[in-house]
Amino acid sequence: MTRLVLDDRFDAPALDLDRWVPHYLPQWSTPELTAARYDLGPDGLRLRVDADQRAWHPDEPGVRVSSLQTATFSGPAGSERGSHRHRPGLRVVTPEPTRLLCTPTGGRAEATLRMRPDPTAMLAFWLAGTEVDDPTDAGVLCAVELFGHAIRPGESDVNVGVEAHHDPRLQDDMATLTLPLDATQWHTYGVEWSARAPGIRFTVDDRVVRVVDQQVAYPLLLFVDLFDLTDGGPLDPSLYPKTGDVRRVRVWSER
Template sequence: MCADVVRLPEPPARAADFDDDFAAPHLRRDRWVDHYLPHWTSPDRSRARYDIDRAGLRLRIDADQPDWREEDAPLRVSNVQTGVFSGPVGSHRGTHRHRPDGLVVRTQTPESLLWVPTAGRVDVTVSASTDQGCMLAAWLVGTEHLSEQDTGEVCIFEIDADTVGEQESRARCGVKAHSDRRLTTDMTEVVLPLNASKPHTWTVLWGPSGTLIGCEGVVVKRSAQAPAYPLFLLIDLFEIGPRSDSRTRYPKTARVHRVRGWDADPVSDAL
């Protein structure tokens, strides 16, 4: 973090519009879809592996977990997200068209807009993975259900397992334009004076004045831009690259302890 510490604004005094501490014995279906962008692949490949205990949601990559898509291999992912959108099978409509080489919808996925803020604040408390080849990430991405142009992303954090240390960790955060020509990609790698495998809280505020990202109450990234359309929140554990040689290395895990979110204008002026 920079030497001149700037503190984040306090959370709104009112109750959060979205709040889940994963205290229920099962994942809340009114909050989460436990598949990663399921329309671009098949259910067995998109389905998350996870369990819930007193520490929260434990995302897992299991030894027998298939690649998310054959075309994206080697890549396995366990993800929860606050909704889904896609067009009919065979179409090119769907959230996060991440490849330019002719993505088509493979699985019919009924539209579900569980929580799709256009502006506001999100606090995410996590413990990152230290397992080889893993990355824990949280991001807000355009739903695209209103327009195919709404593809921008607010990357709250991406934490690679090999950047997590006892006293210091690194992460990437910022804004990604993808194919939204109204935005410019603006990502930064930040140094955190903490062990990211221990519980810590990330915060993002975004709205007409731009985007503000912080960790443990301290601002780590500012951007003058922000997507101005509905966004899904996704939290995901990736295993990138070949599987580990020894099956005893699995499951590979990360934890999500709590997620809170506030919609729109009560926080947008804090930027």
């Protein structure tokens, strides 16, 4: 049995900072580089990457991000402890307090999203292990990745699945599904899982599109991310801002 623990329609005058941290992995970089750019309006949350926005990390010059997340955690400056160590070599630059705003260990999470057909942009909804208690609690449930270049008339490619990262109990199991949907319109992408039994279900508009026979049994934080993925060279300002829309996020927890 689950209970609703988060339901945000992004219809308030300001972002609810008791629910969201408006930064992308702030422990691995500096606040001015990790801060999200966004607007709130009649359709909810619009994440933006602007032409003057710098890469989120000096070692990833082609990656600009505007992201919200529901927890932070890190060790001291210079350490390797922190949530979502997605690549080797990351060390804490800005120590973060442990803030666990919404970190379910099982249940269901869903986001209603809309994406533009932009060749360098990607909108994602992920859940990742907080790693607070154990650095191997690091798996990722990818509820959806929407790449702008993979949106076509009458169909869109969506990436869903599991990434193990530093969790030896998991195996990478990602898939690209071609679905008969227009990702430039609103659709709800979800993931259901349990800490008590294997079986991770990925859904689109309440329809199961994939099942992965693995199990995650530790707290996960949510990410809603807009990425601009380039070669790191000069940008054409006329192609900005990049945008991705979020109308609603809901989470039900087993606990």
